[in-house]
Amino acid sequence: MKVINENCDGNIDEANEFVVSANSRVYRLEKYLGKGGYGEVYECVSEDTKKSARILDGHGPIIHLANIINTIKIYALKKENILRTRISKEIEVLKRASQHDCKQICKYIDDGRQENYVFVIMTLLGKDLSKLRRERKTKNFSLNTSLRVGLLTLSAIRELHEIFDGSVLPANPHPVFCGTTRYASLRAHQKLEFDTKI
Structure with a gap:
């Protein structure tokens, strides 16, 4: 095999x-x-x-x-x-x-x-959304389709929110690391607040 x-x-x-x-x-x-x-x-x-x-x-x-x-x-x-x-x-x-x-x-x-x-x-x-969008003549979704996709996405986020007790709230004081470890700053690896250098 x-x-x-x-x-x-x-x-x-x-x-x-x-x-x-x-x-x-x-x-x-x-x-x-x-x-x-x-x-x-x-x-x-x-x-x-x-x-x-x-x-x-x-x-x-x-x-x-x-x-x-x-x-x-x-x-x-x-x-x-x-x-x-x-x-x-x-x-x-x-x-x-x-x-x-x-x-x-x-x-x-x-x-x-x-x-x-x-x-x-x-x-x-x-099929994923980008393939479906590219298959259309206009290469865009209609307003109706875009709204329905948005509502389904919000429904999925709501389901996740119910499972993980608020971990997807935007005001979460301890956000989960997002990105690739290869390109992340040292502060991100140390789980410190991000700041911009002047």
């Missing part, structure tokens, strides 16, 4: 790319979705659900295609370099959001670690 390369540029050989989670579940990477500031995101399928679909199809009565498709679960896999990761916080947030049955936040499925990276598997929600 071949495990995905840490320096993957998105051109993966779909037939041979697997990851194994901490729960010993095997996931096959199906498609590269994108890259952000901290990691890469892939579409993946649990090999357990693929095997069960093959068994349903191959042994026994003829199964309708819709039943097989419903058996196969497609997820999103986010991986980050093990040396510069913040994924443990994301995993904690996703787990707590799943426990509280948050409607606007991805559901936590699994996580694991390979040689050079850590990963989290969550529900796949669909």
